[in-house]
Amino acid sequence: MRAVVVTDFDTEPRLVELPVPDPGPDEVLVRLAAAGVNPFDWKVVEGAMRGSVEHAFPLVLGSDGAGTVERVGEGADFAPGERVFGQFMDVQQGRGSYAEFAVAKAAKLARMPAGLSFGTAAALPTAGAAAHDFVEGTGIGPGCTLLVNGASGGVGQAAVQFAAAQGVRVIGTTDPATADYLRELGAAETVDFTQGPVAEQVRSAHPDGIDAIVDLISGRGEIEPIAALLKPNGVIVSSNGAVDDEVLATRGLRGANLYADARPATLKSLADAVELGQLRMRIDFEVPLEDAAEALARLMAGKSRGKTVLLIE
Numbered sequence: 001m002r003a004v005v006v007t008d009f010d011t012e013p014r015l016v017e018l019p020v021p022d023p024g025p026d027e028v029l030v031r032l033a034a035a036g037v038n039p040f041d042w043k044v045v046e047g048a049m050r051g052s053v054e055h056a057f058p059l060v061l062g063s064d065g066a067g068t069v070e071r072v073g074e075g076a077d078f079a080p081g082e083r084v085f086g087q088f089m090d091v092q093q094g095r096g097s098y099a100e101f102a103v104a105k106a107a108k109l110a111r112m113p114a115g116l117s118f119g120t121a122a123a124l125p126t127a128g129a130a131a132h133d134f135v136e137g138t139g140i141g142p143g144c145t146l147l148v149n150g151a152s153g154g155v156g157q158a159a160v161q162f163a164a165a166q167g168v169r170v171i172g173t174t175d176p177a178t179a180d181y182l183r184e185l186g187a188a189e190t191v192d193f194t195q196g197p198v199a200e201q202v203r204s205a206h207p208d209g210i211d212a213i214v215d216l217i218s219g220r221g222e223i224e225p226i227a228a229l230l231k232p233n234g235v236i237v238s239s240n241g242a243v244d245d246e247v248l249a250t251r252g253l254r255g256a257n258l259y260a261d262a263r264p265a266t267l268k269s270l271a272d273a274v275e276l277g278q279l280r281m282r283i284d285f286e287v288p289l290e291d292a293a294e295a296l297a298r299l300m301a302g303k304s305r306g307k308t309v310l311l312i313e
């Protein structure tokens with residue numbers, strides 16, 4: 001089978017031939033039709049998990065994917081021919097979704113509703129689950145004001161929709177070209193991050209502060225000016241491990257570093273939301289598997305206005 005691999009940390013992705021893997025107990029072999037691309041796919045190559053977990057090389061890149069069940073390991077509650085989507089990354093086994101076939105744990109997959117395309121299903125797991133979990137993680141409700149920092153990207157666009165659907169007033173950061181689209185998705189206000197510091201712009205529009213923040217941009221040591229926008233007892237969640245909850249607590253604020261959990265129930269609710277027209281996943285770059293390196297480079301260069309998907313023949 002064709003697969004996109006790296007042979008070590010910090011090496012370039014390459015398209016190679018590999019044997020089709022076998023599913024073990026509670027695992028499923030899927031013939032993939034599409035793979036979703038996420039920033040974390042590249043962060044793994046840069047060593048995001050180096051030292052905390054063994055990596056097997058050659059390492060097939062990618063987490064998210066959608067396709068048709070080919071074979072089922074003992075105990076896995078799926079059948080050949082079923083259309084499924086979910087997460088495939090297992091760096092210890094060298095497994096990922098940028099391939100014609102991939103093995104996933106059955107507990108990381110869900111069945112696709114009939115109306116869902118493979119491309120959209122592949123775009124959903126990580127970004128959709130992150131947006132879902134991060135908005136829920138703030139615990140806010142109707143009437144509250146939420147800043148989504150990074151609203152123009154894959155996670156951010158979904159977060160805007162989840163929060164707006166709950167009656168939350170959403171401020172979304174964006175480049176000018178994506179501002180109208182974010183308003184269509186439910187953002188009440190947009191802030192142009194290319195026109196100066198986001199914190200200053202939000203502060204001048206909301207001098208009394210805001211209730212909550214989903215921060216998808218700030219790294220460690222960078223989150224302070226954004227967190228300072230919060231009202232007393234306000235809450236900030238970070239996708240990038242940037243929050244120090246003890247420091248926040250000394251200032252009467254709350255915060256957490258959150259990690260998306262794309263469990264089957266969440267995958268199902270994401271797919272249902274797409275089918276019902278409650279969640280739009282904009283795919284802004286779609287290329288064949290062999291162009292995976294280009295797709296990753298484009299994403300990491302900061303050209304994401306939605307999701308990137310690899311189509312697999």
Ligand SMILES: NC(=O)c1ccc[n+]([C@@H]2O[C@H](COP(=O)([O-])OP(=O)(O)OC[C@H]3O[C@@H](n4cnc5c(N)ncnc54)[C@H](OP(=O)(O)O)[C@@H]3O)[C@@H](O)[C@H]2O)c1
Pocket residue numbers: 038039040126127130149150151152153154155156173174175193198216217238239240258259260261299301302303304305306
């Ligand atoms: N913890 C978890 O479980 C988890 C799960 C999913 C994602 N994440 C992380 O969350 C982050 C966002 O993921 P994603 O998939 O949404 O990435 P993405 O699709 O690349 O979106 C990021 C968006 O932020 C914009 N942006 C860049 N610089 C900005 C700035 N200074 N201020 C405001 N916006 C800015 C980007 O615009 P440009 O393209 O113009 O740069 C892009 O539209 C990534 O770091 C990812 O690794 C974590």
